Amino acid sequence: MIGIRQRLRGTMLALGVLALSACSATYQNHGYIPPEEDLQQLVVGVDTRATVDDVIGPPSTSGVLEQGDYYYVRSRIREYGMYRPEVVERQVLAISFDSTDTIANIERFGLEDGVVVPLSRRVTESSVVDNNFLRQLLSNIGNIDPGDIFN
Template identity: 80%
Template structure:
């Protein structure tokens, strides 16, 4: 009798440990931001784009133009059980360049700063917002000139 109770208690402990480890948070890291020690080697107004590429590497995201600014982005996402993944840390390092291709500014932003940096924005404004098909047809009735139809 005591053997069955001991085995049951042991099985319950093992199942409890499995349940605890299954509900632990997991973290995913995405992206790359150079270390502060590496950034200390860069001199604003002296170093160029080529120097930045050699010292800390080219970023995965750059400005929209060929000679745009550099953006290094790193995110850490926490996944916990059945809950939606949550971004717990985000760093954006922005290196802007002057017209002579030297470093103009080095800035670091995080989630706590509240700055929104759109890295990719693919939005096209449409002239038919809030206009349904029938509204578009009916609004053009007065704009038709019969003389243009028959020359």
């Protein structure tokens, strides 16, 4: 009888430890910010867009214009159990250029500077809404023009 109680107690203890470890936070890192040592090599008013590309590399995000500014973004997101993921750190490095492609300014922004700016991608919505394959197939039956078949 004592052996069964000890096994049951050991099993319950193991399940308790497993349940507690499942509730630990996990972190995801996204993006890239160049190290400060590399940024020290860039001189505002002297270096150009080509120099930035050589020293720290082109960014994954740039301004909307053809020759827009450079934006390097790094985010750290914490996921904890069933709760919504939370951005705990976000840094944005903005390098702006003047009309001659010379560096005009280098700025660094973080969460402490203001509100979290949600990063999102614009995706063109599909014209197929709430239609499965069978519904799409059957809806085209009445759209067949016999003249197109014989020509």
